[in-house]
Amino acid sequence: MEFAFTEEQSMIAETAHAFFAGNATSERTRKAMAGDGFDRELWSSFCTELGLSGVGIAEELGGAGLGMVEFAIIAEAAGAQVAALPLLGLATAARAIAAGGTDSQKAEWLPALIAGKAVAACEGATALASADGTLSGTVDLVPHGAVADIFLFVAPHGAWLVRADTPGVSVRRWTTMDQTRPLAQVTLEGAAAEALADPAAAIAAVHEGGWIAVAAESLGGAQSCLDRTVAYSRERVQFGRPIGSFQAYKHRLADMMIEIEQARSAVYWAACAVDEGSQEAAIALHAAKSFAADTFFMCAANMIQLHGGIGFTWEHDAHLFFKRARSLQTMLGNGTFHREQVARMILGEAA
Numbered sequence: 001m002e003f004a005f006t007e008e009q010s011m012i013a014e015t016a017h018a019f020f021a022g023n024a025t026s027e028r029t030r031k032a033m034a035g036d037g038f039d040r041e042l043w044s045s046f047c048t049e050l051g052l053s054g055v056g057i058a059e060e061l062g063g064a065g066l067g068m069v070e071f072a073i074i075a076e077a078a079g080a081q082v083a084a085l086p087l088l089g090l091a092t093a094a095r096a097i098a099a100g101g102t103d104s105q106k107a108e109w110l111p112a113l114i115a116g117k118a119v120a121a122c123e124g125a126t127a128l129a130s131a132d133g134t135l136s137g138t139v140d141l142v143p144h145g146a147v148a149d150i151f152l153f154v155a156p157h158g159a160w161l162v163r164a165d166t167p168g169v170s171v172r173r174w175t176t177m178d179q180t181r182p183l184a185q186v187t188l189e190g191a192a193a194e195a196l197a198d199p200a201a202a203i204a205a206v207h208e209g210g211w212i213a214v215a216a217e218s219l220g221g222a223q224s225c226l227d228r229t230v231a232y233s234r235e236r237v238q239f240g241r242p243i244g245s246f247q248a249y250k251h252r253l254a255d256m257m258i259e260i261e262q263a264r265s266a267v268y269w270a271a272c273a274v275d276e277g278s279q280e281a282a283i284a285l286h287a288a289k290s291f292a293a294d295t296f297f298m299c300a301a302n303m304i305q306l307h308g309g310i311g312f313t314w315e316h317d318a319h320l321f322f323k324r325a326r327s328l329q330t331m332l333g334n335g336t337f338h339r340e341q342v343a344r345m346i347l348g349e350a351a
Contacts, residue, residue: 003268012070016077019050024081026317032084037182038147039084047116054114057098062111067275072216079220082320084180086119086144091213092206093120093152100202121148125155135193145184146173159202160193178327208274210332215267215288218296218328225299225321226256229306256299263295283345290338293328300325
């Protein structure tokens with residue numbers, strides 16, 4: 001596989017990084033955290049002005065007609081700023097509707113989601129019971145569930161859409177570690193649900209989009225941790241020298257860089273494999289999620305340590321990255337789960 005970006009992909013990367021760097025500022029992120037964890041103004045700009053919310057959706061369905069490599073580029077740029085956006089809903093619910101929804105579901109929800117006029121949330125729901133077109137049960141830890149207009153619940157036996165304003169739906173927002181992506185508990189009591197036409201295709205789209213989005217976001221966060229720490233190492237002076245000139249400090253930065261480059265290869269290998277329909281896609285997805293999320297956590301922890309006393313203060317953005325990294329480690333399956341899947345694919349029963 002060729003991992004070099006095309007000219008168009010490089011332009012998308014430059015545009016996305018410039019957009020998020022200029023708009024997803026620390027001040028705006030902290031303001032969103034003080035509310036419901038959703039920067040609506042930024043989301044509107046992302047969907048309408050930047051026009052990249054349709055990445056990963058076919059043109060005939062109203063999307064940009066691009067693939068998961070381009071989506072990974074967008075998620076990496078958003079992750080670099082710890083943007084308080086429901087981007088995961090586009091990666092999972094929107095792609096699932098496009099892949100397995102009915103014609104009416106696609107016509108109703110895809111234009112609204114791509115335009116930013118509606119927000120989707122998606123979560124696995126093995127505890128839900130379905131009967132006569134309704135769902136009952138409780139689903140915990142739904143990302144941005146408190147601001148969602150539509151929920152997509154997936155289980156081994158099906159996939160359903162549930163409107164947030166449907167009678168029988170109640171949502172309770174949790175106070176969680178990562179306040180830029182708050183989680184919610186959704187309780188359903190005989191709530192009307194719309195089954196997707198092709199649940200298998202929808203579930204596959206959820207896994208592909210979700211794991212790539214989280215992995216790419218982790219990659220962007222890890223790179224930002226390194227970049228910010230390098231910048232600090234050149235400014236902070238001790239014993240008459242910039243602290244970045246000390247050998248122990250340089251070794252930690254080098255370790256971060258090596259892990260990030262490996263994570264970058266894993267993320268874009270997975271995205272490219274999905275776009276090309278490669279047989280390696282399944283193993284690449286698990287590898288990318290586990291490796292990138294763990295790399296982000298390592299880099300975020302080092303960022304705090306290498307910033308010294310200031311890194312431990314709440315006023316410093318190192319905490320935003322650390323909390324996002326810690327939450328991404330367990331979101332959509334932790335590293336142990338994904339490494340077990342890789343082992344099973346390689347070793348079979350011997351795993």
